[in-house]
Amino acid sequence: MPVSPAHADATTPRLHVQRLTKRFGALVANDAVSLTVMPGELHCLLGENGAGKSTLSSCLYGLYRPDEGDIYVDGREMRFASPADAIAAGIGMVHQHFVLVPTFTVLENIIVGTGSGWRLPAAEARRKVEAICQRLSLSLDLDAEVGDLSVGQQQWVEIVKALYLGARLLILDEPTAVLTPQESALLFASLRKMLADGLSVILISHKMNEVLQADRVTVLRRGRVVGSVRTADSSRHELTTMMVGRALSIVDAGERSHGGGTILSVKNVSLRDARGVSLLRDVSLDFRAGEIVGLAGIAGNGQRELFEAICGLRPIDAGEITLDGQRLDSCNPHEIYRMGVGHVPEDRFKDGLVPDFSIAENLVLGDHREKPWRHGLTLDVGRLRQAANEAIKNFSIACNGAEAVVRRLSGGNAQKVILARELARASRVLLCNQPTRGLDVGVIEYVHRQILEKRDAGAAILLASEELEDLIAFCDRIAVIFRGEIMAVLPGRQADIAEIGRLMAGGTDARAADKGMSN
Numbered sequence: 142m143p144v145s146p147a148h149a150d151a152t153t154p155r156l157h158v159q160r161l162t163k164r165f166g167a168l169v170a171n172d173a174v175s176l177t178v179m180p181g182e183l184h185c186l187l188g189e190n191g192a193g194k195s196t197l198s199s200c201l202y203g204l205y206r207p208d209e210g211d212i213y214v215d216g217r218e219m220r221f222a223s224p225a226d227a228i229a230a231g232i233g234m235v236h237q238h239f240v241l242v243p244t245f246t247v248l249e250n251i252i253v254g255t256g257s258g259w260r261l262p263a264a265e266a267r268r269k270v271e272a273i274c275q276r277l278s279l280s281l282d283l284d285a286e287v288g289d290l291s292v293g294q295q296q297w298v299e300i301v302k303a304l305y306l307g308a309r310l311l312i313l314d315e316p317t318a319v320l321t322p323q324e325s326a327l328l329f330a331s332l333r334k335m336l337a338d339g340l341s342v343i344l345i346s347h348k349m350n351e352v353l354q355a356d357r358v359t360v361l362r363r364g365r366v367v368g369s370v371r372t373a374d375s376s377r378h379e380l381t382t383m384m385v386g387r388a389l390s391i392v393d394a395g396e397r398s399h400g401g402g403t404i405l406s407v408k409n410v411s412l413r414d415a416r417g418v419s420l421l422r423d424v425s426l427d428f429r430a431g432e433i434v435g436l437a438g439i440a441g442n443g444q445r446e447l448f449e450a451i452c453g454l455r456p457i458d459a460g461e462i463t464l465d466g467q468r469l470d471s472c473n474p475h476e477i478y479r480m481g482v483g484h485v486p487e488d489r490f491k492d493g494l495v496p497d498f499s500i501a502e503n504l505v506l507g508d509h510r511e512k513p514w515r516h517g518l519t520l521d522v523g524r525l526r527q528a529a530n531e532a533i534k535n536f537s538i539a540c541n542g543a544e545a546v547v548r549r550l551s552g553g554n555a556q557k558v559i560l561a562r563e564l565a566r567a568s569r570v571l572l573c574n575q576p577t578r579g580l581d582v583g584v585i586e587y588v589h590r591q592i593l594e595k596r597d598a599g600a601a602i603l604l605a606s607e608e609l610e611d612l613i614a615f616c617d618r619i620a621v622i623f624r625g626e627i628m629a630v631l632p633g634r635q636a637d638i639a640e641i642g643r644l645m646a647g648g649t650d651a652r653a654a655d656k657g658m659s660n
Contacts, residue, residue: 153216155180155310155341156201161210163196170196172364173210178310178343178357181336185344185352185372187384188361189581190553191539194345197361198312201343202234203227214310233303234312239295243288250287251302266305273304276338277331292439293324304335311335312343317351318607319440322642329354347582348608349377360384385583392589394615401430404601405570410450410460420446422626424460428570428601433592435616435633436605437641443625444605445487448574451603452484453477464570478507483567485559487574487605489552493559496548500540501529503547504562532561537584553580564591571595571602578607589615609638623647 158176162169171193178184186194199205201212203221212219214230221227224234241250252266267283274281281297290298296316303311317325329351332342346352352372359369360383368383382388405428412421421443428434438444449455451462453474462469464480478484486492494503505525529543536557540550547555560576573592577585592615596602606612612619616633621644628644 151180153180154178154213155182155215156343157213157216158197158201159211159213161197161200161207161212163200163205163207169364171200171207174361174364174366176359176366176369178341180309180339180341182357183332183336183342183344183355185346185355185358186361187347187352187358187380189384189583191363191551191581192361192384193364194361195314196364198234198314198343198345201227202232202312228306228308231307231309232312233306233308233310235296235299235303235314235316237315237318239299241287241295241298244286246284246286247281247290247298248283250298251283251305255306270301270305273301277334279331292319292441293321296320296328304340308340310341310343312345314345315347316344317346317348321439321645322609322638323646324642325351349380350610352380353377362386381582385581387583392586392593394593401432401599403427404430404465405451405603406461406463407447407451408461408463410447410457410462412446412450412455412457412459420625421450421457422624424622424625424627426603426620426627426630428603430599430601431596432618433596433602433604433616433633435612435619436603436622437609437612437619438605438622438645440607442622442645444574444622446625447622448484448486448572448603448605451477451570451572452482475507478566481567481569483563483565483571485563485571485573485576489556489559490548494547494555497546499529499544499546500533500538500550500558501525501543503558504529504532506562507566532558536561536587537581553584556580557584560588560591564595567595567600569600571600573603574605575607576604577611609641612636612641613638621645 154177156176156178158174160173160175161171162173163171174193174197186197188194196205200207203224203226206222212221214232219230221230242253245253248263248267248270251270252263270283279297281294281301287295287298296319300311316328320328336342344351344355352358355372357369358372358375358380360367360380362384378388407424407426410421410424411419413419424447426434436444436447446455450457453469453472457470464477464482469477490496495506502525526543532538533540533543538554538557540554547558550558556578557580564571571592576592577588580588592602592604604612604616613633613636618630619633619636619641620630621628621641623645624647631641
């Protein structure tokens, strides 16, 4: 485990940032940001999408050079020209999207780039890595190929690598986004051990239950620090208000409906990829009018394939999918959409948008051949602009107008364009795969209300989310998926997060829940 240098002590800040400013052209991403992190402190950076958290962490890790301001590590002023400089100064960073070589072993991934010439210090490195794992009570097979590990295990490889390189300050960017609740609890328990050894941690997270575990929270809004508080002296409401700039109302799902008749039915659906690998295994789920069914699972366990199978984007190998009693097997995606099915895909830029089209054009994708949007042989530009301006207002899309090109929008604003289009389309079925990922807290509030309005209007809704609290709060039933198989279907508000997490990791339902609940 890392040990602080001799010149540093408990009263010297591990990190002190003084009036750091970073510009991208006319955009001021960080505006005179000041931040102090002490040895052994878990310090959370909190802010909405675009608040400047990622830019600040990139400056601290040497990915960007600040235009103004000073960075001190253990009392020494630093100028980072690259991540190598930051690592040498004792700063490590675990990105939300891991930087690992799948065909390398765990040990090889940890030590790659650390040897001199072509020699890797394998024997010495193994002893050092094993000592780190032992201190953290971490079971990690150093000879396993990283590509064969779970996502949670891959994250530990990144963390251990940072510690192996001597990190005294560790930056974690949304570390639990791909973890089960149990894995998240293990991560925070291990973090406490690291903090006790003098490591400092900067946590970037939007999950309030994690934010409140930090010692201090610094809140960014529009590139500026609006406050830095001791977590023990604050509250969820106060931090959210600081982050958004206004008090948010709690979205109440209201009384649970018992659901109307079945609108969408998935029966014994299985499918494989081109190599014959099973992606969905005998999946059966019914979706009733006025009901929200949640889909819980670690990313990559079949969620995307299930959504695409329902939408006609991926042919199934067995089973059947029906909408209002009509088989969808021979229908193309456009025909399915015209039946009143809205689809919010997981990958917004790859599957949900045409990046070089305008906001107005993207809002009518799939419907652009329909009469309301046509003026003779061409699109009715005036009608398109009017509809786009209304969507921009309702969804708070930050842009330069309806003609703004979508690829120039932030990820969160691009997601709002998709939501505006698909919510309008979904008269019978709404399929939402991570609909609030990357969105500001205020817009999440709006999206939740829109989903509930669709439910109350009688639509059948399938909602996949990494936020288990949201699934429990809004869903009538929650289906847990693991390696393409539905492990169990649990009642919404009565679902237990620990039980969901165990099922997400492949465990069986301790209460032996009958899969027949899905019908």
